Amino acid sequence: MKIAVCIKQVPATESKLTIKRDKTDIERAGLSFVVNPYDEFAVEEALRIKARLDAGEVTVLSLRSHAAQKPEDALRACLAMGADKAIMLSDPAFEGGDSYVTALVLAAALRRLSFDLLLFGKQAVDDDDGAVGIQVAELLGIPHVGVVNKLEVNAGARTMLAHRQIEGGIELVESPLPAMITCQKGLNEPRYPSLPDIMMAKQKPLAVWNRETIALEPESVGAHGARLTIVRLESPPPRPAGRIIDGDAAAAVKELVRLLHEEAKII
């Protein structure tokens, strides 16, 4: 079974983000980047499916959407986890796009690969769009199931059964392959790469594809092809300071109830 996984390199979750002067983007210089945590579930799931079937190949793809990103580091991390090969989509023309052009580029690359299963994280934790995977499935004309927290693959019948957590229950969706799923927390616990595996990952193939490789017109990708324009980024308003009510418990509770009632007006 051939499995393709699309990953994104995002700012480390504990990074302190600042908004650029022109307010249309965050300041990316000097940030640490990591593999998007939901994408790690996708890579891990692909590796487990391959291990269960004892056959197949896992290919990881990533698009450089900003000059400050180094997707090769993220791809090497996935190779160290156990993926077989990696493709980095990198071209100055790809930069500054939105989820639609990202999906367009990924779909164009995926058309050049053969795969039975396509995995994405359910969303990237930086822009939280959750839109790329679904658009890729649509562009490729394959079925998709979103926000999956358990996956059963039947290689012989070429079907899969995806479990989704829904309000008050679990929804089971069966689909023929090839298909796309987006991965949710709970699907698995991504492995730590071992030191020998990190060393071996340096020898694994990491191809760089540019716009010409995937035969897309310059005006259709990146900032030119984007359908969305970011008007302005704003920081959330600072949270006002909390208040500590002193005194013995009985009096403090009384005071708290009074404040909730009279000042906060929520009870």
Added chain:
Amino acid sequence: MKENHQSLEVEVLFVGGGPANLAGALRLTQLIAQHNHRISTGEASGAPLDPRIALIEKGRDVGAHAVSGALFDPIALEELLPDYRDRDFPFSLRVTRHSLRYLTTEGNLRLPDFLLPPSYRQQRCYIGSLQKLNLWLAGLVEAAGVHVFSDTCGARILYDGGQVCGVQTGDKGSIAGGGRKPNYMPGTRIHARVTVFGEGVHGTLAEDLIHRYRMREGRQPQSYALGVKELIRVTSGGAPGLAVHTLGYPLGSRVFGGGFCYGMDDNLFAVGMICGLDWDDPQMDVHAQLQRFKKHPYIQRFIRGGEVVAYGARTLPEGGYCAVPRPYAPGALLVGDSAGFLNVPYLKGIHYAMKSGLLAADTIFDALVQGHTSVSALSSYEARLASSYVMTDLYRARNFKRAFAYGRLPGLLLGGLTLWTGLGSIAPGVVREDFRYLRPLDQAIRNRWAREPAQYDAGVLADKLTDVYHSGTQHREDQPSHIRILDPTRCLTDCIARFGDAPCTHFCPAQVYELVGQGVTRRIQINFANCVHCKTCVIKDPIDISPNDDVQNIVWRAPAEGGPRYQGL
């Protein structure tokens, strides 16, 4: 439970991704390339070398746990990479205005430059970030073929007979209480012919090594300082190139230390406070002193209206020449701050760290060429250090801090005199471990500023927890605590009873220690997830459990996962 440890064989292992080891690893690859080139051209005989070299670093990226002022003297870098400026070197800003000032409550007095010996002037230095320097060096080291493993801590030293033979890395995916996550991965045993310990100040494994091989025998105990630093961004009015060092306010006359304020590009200021850990006051809190320092009118003129964007804290070795341990052991070398190569009056250690790394690389290269890495082959490292500026500079500065035992003003005069003249033997003789200087609250010499509670606001004055947030620190909440109190009852019966307060709740710059509960439930709670890995607690904890082994009540071992994620510090 039987563990399935993977193993990895290397020739040389560098433990810690700081300037010493990064410079050392890069130098070693250069020497090997030159050697192989000479052989290929017939200039030299012998076999080409192709050793596998690895470097491990506990920060998630190299540099993530590195904090320094930092005024960077490029002397060692010029030796390592004469063309460093053409290799995307991350700093461009040099010191243009330097002053040393004495602060009173409101005023300030500039001390004349001529008081400073010429070698202590700062003009050749870059103003930069140690995190950025390390990250940049790591890129060069990796490109030179060294295997760099970040997010990988050394958990214990591996021995073969009497010889160090590598390091076992930390187990990942452990849960507090002995449990394991499904993705648990036991540490890797990295076997090496030579292991270089450059873990920074008071390294977990470096201290193990020093004790096992009695490397401090005949030396003075190391003395330390705690440095805390913030990056502050102002909306306008930056002062790139400014470097101010201060004495006086807000520190009492018995605290050895001072403040600094460096102007950087992008309207940033690096503002910090460094205090010798030999203070006597059980309520001394360097983080609070930094906030008081920031409120001083002289500092306010630079940072008013600004916003804290980053925070970090780390101890520094200040024992100087007399506290440098024997820097080698069978199969092992000690470099950088782990060995205490810091020049106190010059306020610098990075270039000494790098130089010690270069000398370690020279030593290892010779040993590899000769084909044996026995202790006799490695011991030449000590002689190389002794004839380099690392030890000659430290020798000249050896009495500076000790002169301050007489108090700040006599110390300044006497300390300055020792620098000008190189004279020794004028300072009091016995140096004790820093924690032994702590005194009961009612006997400690404090000053009126220290009694005023520090004031915080939402902008430029930050409380500790806000600053911890600015450090990017993260530990998994369910991971085992890397900090233990060996005998919690002694916190109450011994420590608080003797000192009138719990010093750890004050000296920790990240609010790891908290006194909670009342009466019988009273205890010290350890919020290990806040820990910025500065090591103050293991040094300053006053409860001596086993004096012969330097075991105090607080035990700090490097955790396999987590820590700060410094950005631009």
